[in-house]
Amino acid sequence: MRRAALPFLACAVLAGVLTGCGGEAPEPGPVETDVPESLRVNLPAATPAPAEEAAIGTPLQERVATIGLLNKRNNVSQDLEMSPGETRRVGPVVIRLQSCERTAPWEMPQETGAFVQVMVQESNSDQFRSVFSGWLFKNSPSLNVVEHPIYDVWVKDCAMDFPGEEAEA
Template sequence: MLRAVALFPLVALLAACSDDPPEPAPVETEIPEELQGVELPEIIAEDAGIGTPMEERVATIGLLNKRNNLSQDLELKPGEQRRVGDVIIRLRACERTAPWEFEKDEGGFVQVLVRERGTEDEFRRVFSGWLFKNKPSINVVEHPIYDVWVKSCAMEFPGEE
């Protein structure tokens, strides 16, 4: 008990020191001479992208109706949408990791709209975001009737066989 009483003033004194030390100023450095003459890679225009152009990619989206246990696959290109009963699935983008990357995954930016009960053509957006094949827990379509997930994204990269 004597030790705890002796340590209390020390702890209180340290807690009172709340001023953070100032951050050090950035140090300007120069590029070494042997690296100054290195050719840099060509800059690729933002809209050019790598691999299959966005409008030519095809995503396979799984749709499950939990009420009747019916599931179906929808093949969509970015910019397309499809209505199945009371749900509309829109695909905005589709991507997959390059073949030279270690962690393989495929995904798509998907929007899910569900028809409001008691209406003819009023839909409410229940999900808008990226869905990933190998990481379904990152983003989940939370709806009591419909489940939506990305099964694949068909695209190619330069040099891929």
């Protein structure tokens, strides 16, 4: 009869240790690391837009996209604020933002999108594998999906202004 109680007692002790004796474990913070030199891209300097296009909205270099990154294994998510041409590494994931756009307030339907490239480091090596390259859309996330078993990447926002928007707000 004593042998039957031992596994139950061991499970109870292990559960107490894992939960910190009733207290909640602190939430781990995401850690950003350096982008490997092989993945850095020297993007050509942006060519100036014609005068008609420059007046339509915020220039590409001044836009800021908010990209969501979720690690499905440990349920840690974070928001990355990036400018076009910027590359960020978070753990084994490298995200490169090439562009972000949103429709003007007077256009329907309202849409927000970003051209993103996602690379993931192969386990136990220094090699990175490209898992996605394309446009992601906020309002239609299933239209183009980052297919990876551990990481999920999506667009949350593209901060840019249009002329006349201040008057509407």
